[in-house]
Amino acid sequence: MxxxxxxxxSPILRxxxxxxxxxxxxxxxxxxxxxxxxxxLRFTLMHAALLGxxxxxxxxxxxxLAGLVLDLVAIxxxxxxxxxxxxxxxxxxxxxxxxxxGLAFAVIYKAGVPAKDAFGILWGSIYSLSRxxxxxxxxxxAAIVLFVTLxxxxxxxxxxxxxxxxxxxxPEAALTTVILVFVGVSVALLMQLIGALLLDSILLLxxxxxxxxxxxxxxxxxxxxIIGAFCSISGFFTSFALDVxxxxxxxxxxxxxxxxxxxxxxxSRRKA
Amino acid sequence: xxxxxxxxTVGNQVxxxxxxxxxxxxxxxxERCIHIEGLRVEREGAEILRGLSLSVAxxxxxxxxxxxxxxxxxxxxxxxGMIRASAxxxxxxxxxxxxxxxxxxxxxxxxxxxxxxxxDFPVSGREVVEIGTCxxxxxxxxxxxxxxxAMVAVGCEHLQNRMYARLSGGExxxxxxxxxxxxxxxxxxxDEPTSSLDPRSRSELMALLKGLNEKRGLTxxxxxxxxxxxxxxxxxxxxxxxxxxx
Numbered sequence: 001m002x003x004x005x006x007x008x009x010s011p012i013l014r015x016x017x018x019x020x021x022x023x024x025x026x027x028x029x030x031x032x033x034x035x036x037x038x039x040x041l042r043f044t045l046m047h048a049a050l051l052g053x054x055x056x057x058x059x060x061x062x063x064x065l066a067g068l069v070l071d072l073v074a075i076x077x078x079x080x081x082x083x084x085x086x087x088x089x090x091x092x093x094x095x096x097x098x099x100x101x102g103l104a105f106a107v108i109y110k111a112g113v114p115a116k117d118a119f120g121i122l123w124g125s126i127y128s129l130s131r132x133x134x135x136x137x138x139x140x141x142a143a144i145v146l147f148v149t150l151x152x153x154x155x156x157x158x159x160x161x162x163x164x165x166x167x168x169x170x171p172e173a174a175l176t177t178v179i180l181v182f183v184g185v186s187v188a189l190l191m192q193l194i195g196a197l198l199l200d201s202i203l204l205l206x207x208x209x210x211x212x213x214x215x216x217x218x219x220x221x222x223x224x225x226i227i228g229a230f231c232s233i234s235g236f237f238t239s240f241a242l243d244v245x246x247x248x249x250x251x252x253x254x255x256x257x258x259x260x261x262x263x264x265x266x267x268s269r270r271k272a
Numbered sequence: 273x274x275x276x277x278x279x280x281t282v283g284n285q286v287x288x289x290x291x292x293x294x295x296x297x298x299x300x301x302x303e304r305c306i307h308i309e310g311l312r313v314e315r316e317g318a319e320i321l322r323g324l325s326l327s328v329a330x331x332x333x334x335x336x337x338x339x340x341x342x343x344x345x346x347x348x349x350x351x352x353g354m355i356r357a358s359a360x361x362x363x364x365x366x367x368x369x370x371x372x373x374x375x376x377x378x379x380x381x382x383x384x385x386x387x388x389x390x391x392d393f394p395v396s397g398r399e400v401v402e403i404g405t406c407x408x409x410x411x412x413x414x415x416x417x418x419x420x421x422a423m424v425a426v427g428c429e430h431l432q433n434r435m436y437a438r439l440s441g442g443e444x445x446x447x448x449x450x451x452x453x454x455x456x457x458x459x460x461x462x463d464e465p466t467s468s469l470d471p472r473s474r475s476e477l478m479a480l481l482k483g484l485n486e487k488r489g490l491t492x493x494x495x496x497x498x499x500x501x502x503x504x505x506x507x508x509x510x511x512x513x514x515x516x517x518x
Contacts, residue, residue: 167354215394
């Protein structure tokens with residue numbers, strides 16, 4: 001089957017469009033994760049989604065929707081507890097990460113939910129997306145692009161230093177909450193798209209590579225998006241050419257670029 | 273005028289006046305930049321600030337000195353409104369800290385903090401200065417003009433395209449000052465701004481601060497335990513120890 005023929009099948013076309021959109025714009029959330037040190041929060045969100053899926057299956061609700069709702073609840077809880085307690089987001093995220101996975105296993109056991117079905121949320125597929133999923137991804141991309149571009153100096157201030165942002169009159173608490181919501185929704189959507197275990201290839205790796213080459217925050221955001229777009233588009237076509245899963249191809253390409261980025265960083269530091 | 277400098281100290285209550293006669297000072301009490309009465313701050317049951325009172329007139333330069341853990345940074349953050357007081361009252365530029373009026377005028381207070389930003393985060397010098405303009409609602413041209421003027425005033429225009437993480441401590445502090453100047457502040461709060469500087473950069477920064485104070489009439493309150501800074505002749509010095517003025 002050639003590529004043009006493949007695009008005549010709507011699941012493949014939808015998957016391609018979703019992958020390109022995610023590759024172009026989800027790395028914006030990756031920049032937030034890197035800069036605000038939300039790597040632990042990412043795991044918390046995966047575990048919260050698993051808990052949501054377990055609850056959804058137990059109550060006969062859409063597990064993906066339940067996972068998304070639980071992610072948003074987890075974010076609100078993490079943000080609130082961190083603010084009230086003065087603890088770092090990393091510590092609070094770790095607490096909720098352990099709590100949600102513990103509760104997920106308790107629900108799976110008590111409600112007699114097939115564990116395989118609950119864990120199914122961790123394995124996404126770009127070819128199983130519905131039209132509504134695609135619309136959701138497109139809306140999310142539009143929202144995060146508007147947020148970063150329209151509020152760029154304020155977002156940049158929050159990413160630079162939260163106290164300085166506050167002292168400069170930026171509503172840093174509100175912006176941090178919005179950033180956390182973007183991170184939560186991106187994790188939930190990407191789990192459906194390429195699966196929890198591979199979402200880093202679109203979310204984080206482009207941002208990490210861009211951090212080696214960018215010289216400004218603007219450049220950081222733009223380069224992360226360009227690298228993400230390259231990984232997702234080239235990954236899609238490579239998967240066709242080599243007959244491997246698209247998510248695997250995207251991940252391997254992103255990992256190769258990360259390796260190249262590390263070499264570039266070492267060489268540029270040696271020159272400096 | 274230098275001989276007219278006065279200071280009254282009664283317990284922890286400190287009134288500072290500078291080159292004006294006392295009678296004129298009392299007539300212009302309304303122009304106090306900072307007025308603190310009985311400030312107490314507690315954290316996790318421990319009393320960090322113990323009933324501090326302080327008045328700083330507009331245009332003054334004050335150094336709050338003291339050992340680590342004396343409560344100097346807490347005092348600055350309480351003045352900024354970042355930390356809530358458990359008792360007492362803080363007035364900054366005529367507004368009670370925490371009030372709506374104060375929240376609207378928060379940008380009139382510039383803050384140069386102690387810590388450096390995390391290394392390796394890509395942010396340019398210009399972007400750091402731009403932070404000072406981001407909540408002012410300025411048009412693009414006006415914003416650009418303010419950023420350029422502030423960078424020229426501090427002498428850091430050559431740093432605008434440099435990566436912040438690769439700058440020296442002195443260069444970073446210059447950018448922080450330029451960022452504050454963009455806000456067009458009336459009060460500058462500086463938290464150990466010389467702590468990571470070599471002697472030459474320290475002297476340059478102190479000269480720069482003096483120049484800004486004289487040209488723009490900026491009130492400055494600096495927290496420091498740097499011996500070289502404390503020997504500066506034209507700054508009033510207030511010593512703090514264990515959450516109270518010594």
